[in-house]
Amino acid sequence: MSSNIAQNYPYSSESEAARAATVVGILSGNTSLASTVKAESIGLPDEERWWVWKCPTRACPGLLHAAGMAVNAHAVYTLCDTCSRTYLR
Ligand SMILES: [Zn+2]
Numbered sequence: 001m002s003s004n005i006a007q008n009y010p011y012s013s014e015s016e017a018a019r020a021a022t023v024v025g026i027l028s029g030n031t032s033l034a035s036t037v038k039a040e041s042i043g044l045p046d047e048e049r050w051w052v053w054k055c056p057t058r059a060c061p062g063l064l065h066a067a068g069m070a071v072n073a074h075a076v077y078t079l080c081d082t083c084s085r086t087y088l089r
Pocket of ligand 1: 055056057061062063080081082083084085
């Protein structure tokens with residue numbers, strides 16, 4: 001892959017229930033990541049569905065799930081379900 005432009009566009013979407021369960025699953029085994037997310041994001045607004053993005057980490061096949069709103073930016077704070085990195089979308 002030589003371009004990551006397309007990766008900034010949503011890949012799919014998921015229900016609020018699926019999103020919440022996925023984020024809890026990612027954070028439950030990673031307390032340092034959970035505290036980072038808590039420090040850097042605030043709660044999401046009430047929505048029924050959320051976008052899912054392709055993870056931009058090289059060679060990572062994961063997807064990014066909304067975990068909150070970024071404290072310092074008007075962006076969605078996302079978590080990869082595979083490499084557990086955080087990205088703003
Ligand atoms: Zn990833």
